[in-house]
Amino acid sequence: MADFDLIVIGAGPGGYVCAIHAAQLGLKVACVEGRETLGGTCLNVGCIPSKALLNATHQLHEVHENFEKMGLMGAHPTVDWDKMQAYKQDVVNGNTKGIEFLFKKNKVTWLKGWGSIPEAGKVKVGDEVHTAKNIVIATGSEAASLPGVEVDEEVIVTSTGALALGKVPKSVVVIGAGVIGLEMGSVYKRLGAEVTVVEYLDAITPGMDAEVAKSFQKILTKQGFKFILGAAVQKAEKGKGGATVTYKLKKDDSEHTLEAEVVLVATGRKPFTDGLGLAELGVELEKRGQVKIDGHWATNVKGIYAIGDAVVGPMLAHKAEDEGMAVAEVIAGKHGHVNYGVIPGVIYTTPEVASVGQTEEQLKEAGVAYKVGKFPFMGNARAKAVFQAEGFVKLLADKETDRVLGCHIIGPGAGDLIHEICVAMEFGASAQDVALTCHAHPTYSEAVREAALACGDGAIHA
Ligand SMILES: Cc1cc2nc3c(=O)[nH]c(=O)nc-3n(C[C@H](O)[C@H](O)[C@H](O)COP(=O)(O)OP(=O)(O)OC[C@H]3O[C@@H](n4cnc5c(N)ncnc54)[C@H](O)[C@@H]3O)c2cc1C
Numbered sequence: 102m103a104d105f106d107l108i109v110i111g112a113g114p115g116g117y118v119c120a121i122h123a124a125q126l127g128l129k130v131a132c133v134e135g136r137e138t139l140g141g142t143c144l145n146v147g148c149i150p151s152k153a154l155l156n157a158t159h160q161l162h163e164v165h166e167n168f169e170k171m172g173l174m175g176a177h178p179t180v181d182w183d184k185m186q187a188y189k190q191d192v193v194n195g196n197t198k199g200i201e202f203l204f205k206k207n208k209v210t211w212l213k214g215w216g217s218i219p220e221a222g223k224v225k226v227g228d229e230v231h232t233a234k235n236i237v238i239a240t241g242s243e244a245a246s247l248p249g250v251e252v253d254e255e256v257i258v259t260s261t262g263a264l265a266l267g268k269v270p271k272s273v274v275v276i277g278a279g280v281i282g283l284e285m286g287s288v289y290k291r292l293g294a295e296v297t298v299v300e301y302l303d304a305i306t307p308g309m310d311a312e313v314a315k316s317f318q319k320i321l322t323k324q325g326f327k328f329i330l331g332a333a334v335q336k337a338e339k340g341k342g343g344a345t346v347t348y349k350l351k352k353d354d355s356e357h358t359l360e361a362e363v364v365l366v367a368t369g370r371k372p373f374t375d376g377l378g379l380a381e382l383g384v385e386l387e388k389r390g391q392v393k394i395d396g397h398w399a400t401n402v403k404g405i406y407a408i409g410d411a412v413v414g415p416m417l418a419h420k421a422e423d424e425g426m427a428v429a430e431v432i433a434g435k436h437g438h439v440n441y442g443v444i445p446g447v448i449y450t451t452p453e454v455a456s457v458g459q460t461e462e463q464l465k466e467a468g469v470a471y472k473v474g475k476f477p478f479m480g481n482a483r484a485k486a487v488f489q490a491e492g493f494v495k496l497l498a499d500k501e502t503d504r505v506l507g508c509h510i511i512g513p514g515a516g517d518l519i520h521e522i523c524v525a526m527e528f529g530a531s532a533q534d535v536a537l538t539c540h541a542h543p544t545y546s547e548a549v550r551e552a553a554l555a556c557g558d559g560a561i562h563a
Contacts, residue, residue, distance in 0.1 A: 108233035113141020115409025115421030116239030123429035124207040133216035138197035158291035242370040242410035249336035270362035278305035282367030310460040453515035458507030470500035474556030483543040489513035494552035503531035532556035
């Protein structure tokens with residue numbers, strides 16, 4: 102008799118969701134976590150603390166930029182950075198404690214410590230070895246490093262250091278114009294820092310629909326962001342009061358330097374599987390270090406599965422969660438499924454940016470005949486009322502069948518609006534189905550309906 106039906110290693114959104122769902126399905130489950138608190142990168146040093154800081158600084162922006170326009174007069178608040186950090190930590194603590202409660206409620210045993218797999222069917226935590234019929238690797242990811250750039254988490258930081266700086270810096274250089282860099286850049290921009298983003302590619306947010314990315318860059322530039330694109334960072338060196346970043350412009354190979362109080366390295370993340378003993382076990386990895394899995398999240402070693410940031414696919418909390426649910430179903434003898442074609446991506450800046458399904462560039466490359474329905478938030482009464490009329494909804498539908506193929510939104514509430522299209526895509530809906538659905542007035546969601554109308558006879562308010 103094994104001690105557990107399932108031991109999950111790692112209690113991030115992939116691991117804890119997997120553990121809870123497996124327990125719901127009647128399995129005896131343990132989850133190993135080496136951190137002091139549950140919730141993984143997401144709850145401790147990722148999604149949640151970054152959104153807390155984005156919320157606080159967005160409110161500050163509203164006070165400075167929009168309150169007087171609405172007749173709200175009076176002294177402007179100033180920033181107490183320590184208090185803002187304490188608020189962020191409270192949000193983190195509330196959420197991580199919440200997972201502890203859910204573990205107790207669902208009778209999931211938390212094995213505290215760093216786990217390894219000495220052999221299939223066994224997990225070692227500290228000096229104890231536990232047996233399990235199945236093991237799920239959900240050990241997540243860590244910040245990728247950049248040659249010539251040594252992180253100290255004080256002056257030259259990853260997102261983890263950027264979430265907990267000792268004080269608000271006057272200037273920040275962000276290396277990498279991806280989601281994390283632009284979100285944390287927004288936080289410090291709103292707090293008054295000069296923010297310069299250096300990006301290797303010629304556009305920001307690689308992989309995003311190009312029209313949206315271009316518009317996003319324009320809006321951020323208007324907010325005061327500086328962008329240096331097509332630039333390869335050579336090194337970052339700590340000096341007095343900050344650091345110097347050296348980069349080469351790809352177009353002419355010329356070398357330049359930038360000084361900043363803080364340098365944020367945001368060049369992506371890499372899978373973390375250190376200390377598990379995968380090489381000794383013979384678990385196969387992909388070229389880029391992810392654990393290799395089949396269509397059912399199984400590795401090449403029987404009884405060992407892997408999910409989340411530790412495997413291929415977008416490094417997103419909800420992707421990890423969906424895989425956690427699905428692999429729990431598989432292990433319980435049911436049919437787990439993840440539709441990788443309908444995984445939304447969101448950037449929580451102001452305005453928000455959200456997308457699901459195919460971009461225009463992908464459709465062109467695949468030779469799919471498509472139509473575009475676009476609607477600007479300028480035509481949305483609610484967006485205008487709250488000074489957030491920048492941006493648009495862009496819906497892509499099959500030219501022949503009208504089936505929704507993708508949606509890209511830049512504008513207020515984009516991260517929530519996108520889910521209407523996720524559901525539509527799951528149901529194989531047409532743009533007309535969305536257009537014929539009554540949407541409450543006045544809501545931002547009317548812009549989604551208008552974009553769907555624009556795929557047919559035309560939008561009303563544009
Ligand atoms: C700043 C930032 C902002 C982000 N914002 C978002 C966002 O808004 N939305 C979004 O979807 N995604 C966001 N992400 C990405 C998201 O955090 C990850 O995709 C998600 O956490 C991956 O979940 P996971 O369960 O695979 O791994 P993780 O959350 O990384 O959890 C893995 C856990 O495993 C533990 N572990 C590792 N090895 C062992 C071991 N041997 N023994 C015991 N425990 C171990 C680790 O301590 C960790 O707690 C953000 C990431 C960062 C860094």
